[in-house]
Amino acid sequence: MSDPVAAGYLIPEPAEIAEKHSYGPQIHAYRLRLLDEGARPRFDFVPGQFNMVYAPGVGEVAISISSDPDDDLLEHTIRIVGRTTRVIEGLDVGDVLGLRGPYGRGWPLQEARWKDVLVVTGGLGCAPVTGAIDYMMRRRASYGHITILHGVKKPADMIYRDRFKQWRREPDTQVLLTSDEPDRRWRDRTGVVTELFEEVTFDPGRTVAFMCGPEVMMRYGVRILGERGMPRNRIYVSLERNMKCAVGLCGHCQLGPEFVCKDGPIFPYDRIARFMETHGT
Amino acid sequence: MAGEAPRWLERGQLQSLIDALAERGYRVLGPVVRDGAVVFDAVGKASELAAGWRDVQGPGQYRLEKTDSGRVFDVVNGPGALKAHVFAPREPLIEVSFEKVGGSFRARATLPEAPRLAVLGVRACDLAALAVQDRIFLHDRYPDPWYASRRAGLLLVAVSCTRSASTCFCTSMGTGPEARSGFDLALTELDAGFVARSGSRAGAEILEALALPPAPEARLAQERGDLDACAAGMERRLDTRGIRDLLYQNLEHPRWDDVAERCLSCGNCTQVCPTCFCHDEQDEPSLDGTRSLRVRTWDSCFNREHAQVHGLNHRPAIRHRYRQWLVHKLASWIDQFDTSGCVGCGRCITWCPVGIDLTEEVAALREDAS
Numbered sequence: 001m002s003d004p005v006a007a008g009y010l011i012p013e014p015a016e017i018a019e020k021h022s023y024g025p026q027i028h029a030y031r032l033r034l035l036d037e038g039a040r041p042r043f044d045f046v047p048g049q050f051n052m053v054y055a056p057g058v059g060e061v062a063i064s065i066s067s068d069p070d071d072d073l074l075e076h077t078i079r080i081v082g083r084t085t086r087v088i089e090g091l092d093v094g095d096v097l098g099l100r101g102p103y104g105r106g107w108p109l110q111e112a113r114w115k116d117v118l119v120v121t122g123g124l125g126c127a128p129v130t131g132a133i134d135y136m137m138r139r140r141a142s143y144g145h146i147t148i149l150h151g152v153k154k155p156a157d158m159i160y161r162d163r164f165k166q167w168r169r170e171p172d173t174q175v176l177l178t179s180d181e182p183d184r185r186w187r188d189r190t191g192v193v194t195e196l197f198e199e200v201t202f203d204p205g206r207t208v209a210f211m212c213g214p215e216v217m218m219r220y221g222v223r224i225l226g227e228r229g230m231p232r233n234r235i236y237v238s239l240e241r242n243m244k245c246a247v248g249l250c251g252h253c254q255l256g257p258e259f260v261c262k263d264g265p266i267f268p269y270d271r272i273a274r275f276m277e278t279h280g281t
Numbered sequence: 282m283a284g285e286a287p288r289w290l291e292r293g294q295l296q297s298l299i300d301a302l303a304e305r306g307y308r309v310l311g312p313v314v315r316d317g318a319v320v321f322d323a324v325g326k327a328s329e330l331a332a333g334w335r336d337v338q339g340p341g342q343y344r345l346e347k348t349d350s351g352r353v354f355d356v357v358n359g360p361g362a363l364k365a366h367v368f369a370p371r372e373p374l375i376e377v378s379f380e381k382v383g384g385s386f387r388a389r390a391t392l393p394e395a396p397r398l399a400v401l402g403v404r405a406c407d408l409a410a411l412a413v414q415d416r417i418f419l420h421d422r423y424p425d426p427w428y429a430s431r432r433a434g435l436l437l438v439a440v441s442c443t444r445s446a447s448t449c450f451c452t453s454m455g456t457g458p459e460a461r462s463g464f465d466l467a468l469t470e471l472d473a474g475f476v477a478r479s480g481s482r483a484g485a486e487i488l489e490a491l492a493l494p495p496a497p498e499a500r501l502a503q504e505r506g507d508l509d510a511c512a513a514g515m516e517r518r519l520d521t522r523g524i525r526d527l528l529y530q531n532l533e534h535p536r537w538d539d540v541a542e543r544c545l546s547c548g549n550c551t552q553v554c555p556t557c558f559c560h561d562e563q564d565e566p567s568l569d570g571t572r573s574l575r576v577r578t579w580d581s582c583f584n585r586e587h588a589q590v591h592g593l594n595h596r597p598a599i600r601h602r603y604r605q606w607l608v609h610k611l612a613s614w615i616d617q618f619d620t621s622g623c624v625g626c627g628r629c630i631t632w633c634p635v636g637i638d639l640t641e642e643v644a645a646l647r648e649d650a651s
Contacts, residue, residue, distance in 0.1 A: 007390035007426040011375055014385050035385060056379045056386045057566035057573035081591040087382060095383035242590050244562045247423035251559030251580070252587055254609065256529075257616030262422060278532045280601030 012054040012098025023159040046106030047131030054098030059084040064128035116144040122213025151193025204229035212238040232270035288493035307399035319359035338446035340636030362555030375575040399436040405457030406626040410555030439464035443507040448627030450517040528612040541600035548581030550629035
């Protein structure tokens with residue numbers, strides 16, 4: 001049988017671990033270099049999109065790309081939670097993983113141009129937004145006021161400290177961090193991230209919100225932002241679902257009519273509100 | 282070509298059709314009796330087909346009984362449609378070779394060596410289901426090469442239904458009982474033989490080669506009468522008016538609790554459904570750890586792990602999983618693929634071990650829609 005449909009985009013491409021940064025024992029950022037440098041253009045992405053990261057003989061996991069699109073290396077920040085990620089945890093600089101992608105739709109970085117941006121993240125939820133924040137900072141003049149609110153349970157869950165520190169130094173940028181269970185060395189706020197809304201002002205008419213984190217946090221955040229006048233179609237959320245194929249065929253990631261893998265993982269909230277607010281969908 | 286005058290095939294000449302398909306290099310499948318049900322399996326002789334049998338179907342019930350009729354295609358359907366022949370229950374996708382985990386690797390697609398397959402006795406609902414699967418696997422953003430490989434070698438000899446099972450409701454879904462498109466050849470069985478039509482160049486060539494006479498007017502009139510009677514006699518109905526909004530607006534209807542009390546979450550409905558496409562992907566490494574096959578296998582939204590991510594199951598209860606299946610099948614499918622996911626074949630009703638009937642569930646939702 002001849003090959004009636006090209007399979008190329010479904011086949012993992014070998015990529016070497018160029019750098020590995022550990023944020024505690026459970027979270028590691030892998031900066032990957034494709035062995036075939038000629039393949040890099042195929043991996044051009046918009047922040048918020050993800051790749052399927054493959055450990056040969058073990059399995060694949062869907063991980064958002066947290067590096068800047070102009071960076072040759074592709075960064076994936078991985079929490080060790082299952083069989084595949086445990087194998088990946090054992091790999092180090094020089095080892096090879098597989099990548100296929102990028103998949104899905106990214107953050108609305110074009111729509112947000114010339115507007116104010118409010119970023120709300122919780123826990124490892126900041127990883128999918130990191131690339132978008134870096135993108136805006138590198139093109140700082142194209143965006144208005146940028147507010148970054150980030151909450152963690154414990155200070156040890158705090159990743160990307162250097163990036164947050166750097167963003168704090170950017171002009172017209174406000175960064176607020178909070179911890180639910182702070183220790184004595186924690187110098188930022190105490191409480192959950194949605195409590196930080198009380199400290200910030202924004203103009204709902206010219207703001208785009210990016211949210212990523214536990215769904216209960218996002219639902220509550222959407223409600224509060226709504227009360228403050230933010231229209232739901234300008235609140236973007238990034239969702240996590242079971243994904244096997246990443247191309248809208250395996251069926252696992254469905255949320256109502258949406259395939260989170262190809263229609264998301266980032267959605268304007270109004271588009272998914274009915275299903276986000278129904279338990280068990 | 283399609284639209285040419287219908288031909289007449291004597292029942293005794295069915296063998297010549299099977300031979301014509303085999304001569305053209307097709308492996309011929311047809312409805313045969315296996316383990317008390319009819320399935321599509323290899324046939325070399327017309328006598329192997331399920332002649333002299335008919336099916337009695339009901340919610341949670343399937344039985345074959347002998348008849349005195351010489352008719353070959355009186356069994357309306359069995360648990361399997363065309364799905365398994367295009368969307369294989371187990372399909373190796375990619376072969377990966379590597380020296381060790383963490384070392385470099387080579388990966389290549391393992392496209393199936395799909396045989397040219399002629400399927401005899403395909404029903405109108407099966408054709409409709411194949412069109413739905415084509416829409417998903419071939420005509421969406423990411424066409425599936427494995428499905429495409431199997432689909433390319435398929436030749437379909439449809440049989441229009443002149444009797445229906447009690448579980449059938451194809452008239453409600455606009456898919457049958459008459460095979461109207463998507464076939465290479467279509468037969469309608471009458472007492473003495475078959476009215477035969479071609480629907481493709483390949484079908485027309487075969488009819489030509491069989492040198493069949495035109496179907497007599499009287500036979501065509503009889504055919505029309507039988508098809509109309511079959512459609513009119515179909516008792517089960519699914520009221521599809523506004524069904525997408527009906528389901529979307531009743532996601533918290535108490536009926537979901539009611540059906541969850543009966544549903545075993547066994548997934549039979551999804552396995553026999555000719556359009557369900559959910560699948561899993563797993564790596565199967567070789568024992569020496571230098572090769573791995575990435576294999577896809579049928580999955581079901583009734584499986585507990587289907588919506589499982591780390592530390593969280595998005596559809597933890599049977600209530601959620603049944604609702605996912607039905608709302609997807611009848612509502613969100615329309616948003617996703619511009620078509621219903623249901624073709625009215627009734628298999629999910631027949632093969633449900635507790636006889637849950639989706640037409641009844643929708644009627645109950647409709648009765649006291651919130």
